[in-house]
Amino acid sequence: xxxxxxLKLTNIALAALFVLxxxxxxxxxxxxxxxxxxxxxxxxAVQLGLAGVAIGFVFGLKSIIWVLLLGAVMTLFxxxxxxxxxxxxLPGSGLDVVLAITxxxxxxxxxxxxVIIGADPWWEPPVFIPILGMVLGNSLMGISLALDRFINGCxxxxxxIEARLTLGASANEAVLxxxxxxxRTGMIPMINSMNIVGVVSLPGMMxxxxxxGADPKDAVMYQIIVMYMLVAATAxxxxxxxxxxxxxxxxxxVALRSDLVDKG
Amino acid sequence: xxxxxxSPLIELENVTIxxxxxxxxxxxxxxxxxxxxxxxxxxxxxxxxxxxxxxxxTIIKLSPLTSGNIRFYGKPIETLPVMDVRAxxxxxxxxxxxxxxxxxxxxxxxxxxxxxxxxxxxxxxLLKILERVGLSAEMLDLGAVSLSGGEAQRLALxxxxxxxxxxxxxxxxxxxxxxxxATTVINVIKAWVTEGGRGVIWVVHEAEIIRxxxxxxxxxxxxxxxx
Numbered sequence: 349x350x351x352x353x354x355l356k357l358t359n360i361a362l363a364a365l366f367v368l369x370x371x372x373x374x375x376x377x378x379x380x381x382x383x384x385x386x387x388x389x390x391x392x393a394v395q396l397g398l399a400g401v402a403i404g405f406v407f408g409l410k411s412i413i414w415v416l417l418l419g420a421v422m423t424l425f426x427x428x429x430x431x432x433x434x435x436x437x438l439p440g441s442g443l444d445v446v447l448a449i450t451x452x453x454x455x456x457x458x459x460x461x462x463v464i465i466g467a468d469p470w471w472e473p474p475v476f477i478p479i480l481g482m483v484l485g486n487s488l489m490g491i492s493l494a495l496d497r498f499i500n501g502c503x504x505x506x507x508x509i510e511a512r513l514t515l516g517a518s519a520n521e522a523v524l525x526x527x528x529x530x531x532r533t534g535m536i537p538m539i540n541s542m543n544i545v546g547v548v549s550l551p552g553m554m555x556x557x558x559x560x561g562a563d564p565k566d567a568v569m570y571q572i573i574v575m576y577m578l579v580a581a582t583a584x585x586x587x588x589x590x591x592x593x594x595x596x597x598x599x600x601x602v603a604l605r606s607d608l609v610d611k612g
Numbered sequence: 613x614x615x616x617x618x619s620p621l622i623e624l625e626n627v628t629i630x631x632x633x634x635x636x637x638x639x640x641x642x643x644x645x646x647x648x649x650x651x652x653x654x655x656x657x658x659x660x661x662x663x664x665x666x667x668x669x670t671i672i673k674l675s676p677l678t679s680g681n682i683r684f685y686g687k688p689i690e691t692l693p694v695m696d697v698r699a700x701x702x703x704x705x706x707x708x709x710x711x712x713x714x715x716x717x718x719x720x721x722x723x724x725x726x727x728x729x730x731x732x733x734x735x736x737x738l739l740k741i742l743e744r745v746g747l748s749a750e751m752l753d754l755g756a757v758s759l760s761g762g763e764a765q766r767l768a769l770x771x772x773x774x775x776x777x778x779x780x781x782x783x784x785x786x787x788x789x790x791x792x793x794a795t796t797v798i799n800v801i802k803a804w805v806t807e808g809g810r811g812v813i814w815v816v817h818e819a820e821i822i823r824x825x826x827x828x829x830x831x832x833x834x835x836x837x838x839x
Contacts, residue, residue, distance in 0.1 A: 510674060511709035515722040516699050516775065601673040602694045606632040 352561035364389065407473045415471045419480050423450055426484040433492040436499045438605070444592040448491050452585035453483045460577045482553065482574060483581045486538060490582030491589040494534025498590050501526035502597045503608050510604065519598045527590050534586030538579050545575060619686035621779055621811040622648045622671065622701075627680035629666045637678065640666055643836035644680070648779075650809035653802070655816050655825055658832035664815040665706075667832070668781040671813075672703045684779075695727040701779040706787050708768030710756045715742070718756045719771050733774055741770045746796040761788035769797060773804060780804075782814045786821055798824050 367389040374381040406414045430445040431437070457480040462470030470476065502509065505526055512522035545551060553574055557567035597605055628642035640663030648654050658664050669675040671682060673694050682689040684697060711718055716738060723732035733741075739749050745766040751759075759767060765785055772780060780801070786794040798821060805812050816822055822829050830837040 507705070507707070507709050508711075511705070511711075512725075513674065514672060514698060514703045514705075515725065515771070516695065516728040517722075517725045518695065518727060521725050599676070601676070603674045603676075606637075606676070 350561055352559075360393070403473070403477055406477065410473065412469070412471050415473050415476060418477060419454070422481060422484055423453065426453075426488045430488045430492050433496070434499075435496055436503070438499065438593065438596045438607075440596055441495070441593065444589055444596070445491060445495070447592060448585045448589035449484065449487055451588055452487045452491075452581050453480060456487075456577050456581040456584065457483045460573065464573055464577075478553075479574075479577070483577060486578040487581040487585035490534040490538065491585040493537070494530045494586035495589050495593055497533035498526060498530030498593060499597070499608075501529050502604065506604060506608070513602060519594070519602050522602075523594060523597065527594060530590045531583075531586045534590075535579075535583055538582045542575055542579065545571070551575075620647045620649050620683075621685065621809070622646070622813070623681075623683040623686075625681040625683070627667075627670070627682060628678040629663050629670050629675070630678045631663075631666055631675070639678065639834075641832060641834050641836070642679075644832070646813075646830065646837060648811045648813060650811060651806050653805055653812040653814055653825060653827050655814045655822055655827055655829035656832055656837075657816060657822070657829045662832050662834070664832055665783050668703055668783055668813065668815065671781060672698055672701055674703070699727050699729070699775070700777050701781065702772040702775060702777040703781040704768055704772055704783060704785050706784040708764055710759065710764050710767065713756060714753050715747075715756045715759070715767055716752045718767060719774055722771065722775050728775060730776065737774070741774055744773075745770045745800055746793065762790060762793045765789060766793065766797065769800070778810050780810070780812045782812060782816075784815055784817060786816070786818065794818075794821065795824065 367385055371382045371385050373379075374385060402418060406418050426449050427442070427446050430449060431442045434441055434445075457476065458470055460479055460483075461467045461472065461476045465475060467475040502523065509522045509526065513519075541549075551571055551574070554567045554571040557570060558564060597608060599605060624644050624646040626642075627644040628639060629644065630637040630639045632638075640661075644667065646654065656664055656667070666675055670677050671689070673689070677690070684692060684701070689697060711721060713721075716735075719738050719741070720732050722728050723730060735752075738752055742749060742752060747763060747766055747770070751763070756764070756767060765788055769785060782801070786797055789797060801812060801814075802825070804810060814825070816825075816829070828839060830839060
């Protein structure tokens with residue numbers, strides 16, 4: 349059986365030679381990416397280092413309060429990134445992203461750790477924190493794609509939405525095809541990655557487990573659960589985000605907001 | 613019922629209309645006064661951008677009323693549920709939206725909406741309405757997106773009439789029609805308006821159509837209507 353190889357800082361330094369090689373290539377081809385590469389490499393080391401310290405600290409404390417606190421900080425960063433990715437923002441969009449990311453990620457992460465994997469307690473830090481991290485990242489991606497498609501759809505398909513309204517449709521009936529389009533856009537990347545996993549790509553979590561010496565059978569089973577939970581999180585996140593934002597694209601008179609009409 | 617008959621279909625009193633502009637609203641016209649009695653048509657003319665379409669959009673609450681009063685059957689429009697207003701008052705855009713599917717699915721589509729209380733019309737009724745707007749019966753099962761501009765406009769008119777509104781707000785519906793088709797549409801609407809206390813506000817550009825309607829138009833200016 350393969351045994352886990354512990355790493356030292358010299359291993360990291362050797363790996364950094366790859367970034368150095370990329371930097372030299374960038375310089376010789378005048379790509380002007382040297383600075384970005386340097387900052388990226390540095391941020392990777394610092395951010396992961398800090399995350400490692402924080403996770404190690406929380407793992408050691410074994411306290412639900414600290415686990416939830418770390419979860420809240422991770423959620424906060426996910427929300428910040430999610431809002432930043434929205435090209436068109438409506439007043440209150442930030443709150444929708446907060447609710448969609450928090451609800452979808454926590455419901456899925458708690459169900460997976462507590463019910464599906466059966467960790468005891470459900471917030472067991474080495475299980476819950478990595479699971480929550482993966483769910484947050486994917487939910488965030490689904491939500492920002494779904495909202496972007498939905499809000500832009502409302503602008504681009506204004507004539508169609510207003511035609512339905514003038515024929516007696518309610519706000520929901522008028523915008524339903526655009527909502528479906530948004531939710532589909534949020535979910536499709538995850539569905540696509542389910543189709544190529546194990547054939548074209550080996551996911552990071554499974555690779556990490558294999559490198560850490562886990563039994564391939566266990567690594568595969570964990571990965572299958574992870575893929576299914578990520579589908580659930582992106583679906584739930586996209587649906588919640590689009591449903592919440594739906595209320596914001598209409599005025600109280602069931603007309604499209606004037607700032608959306610103005611952009612169309 | 614008597615009270616309803618005495619009320620004008622729609623009444624505008626010192627109405628001001630505006631459109632969004634940056635973070636504020638730009639006034640297009642104010643002091644707009646109008647009274648549409650049952651069985652009548654009011655043509656509205658005016659230069660492009662003077663606010664004719666915005667006025668129609670304001671009546672059906674797609675654009676907010678800046679100030680003044682709009683009364684529908686004597687009741688202030690802001691007190692009426694928006695779905696009630698739109699179920700009885702249909703706005704027909706200059707460039708009608710035709711949905712994917714056949715002509716038949718386009719005609720039936722409004723009846724899938726909860727606010728449209730009427731039962732979906734039978735095939736015979738669909739054929740009758742097509743004939744009325746000058747479209748052939750064979751078109752009923754054709755793909756609607758392949759229709760010409762004029763045919764699409766008549767399909768949109770047929771779709772609106774099937775809902776049996778009391779008021780039609782027409783935004784240059786004959787702009788993309790040839791002479792014969794335009795005459796058909798005018799005759800259809802002139803006949804429709806007299807069938808039980810209906811009314812039409814018709815935004816129009818062509819002098820020929822105004823002559824054909826036989827009603828004196830109102831000219832829209834930034835300071836109100838002038839005859």
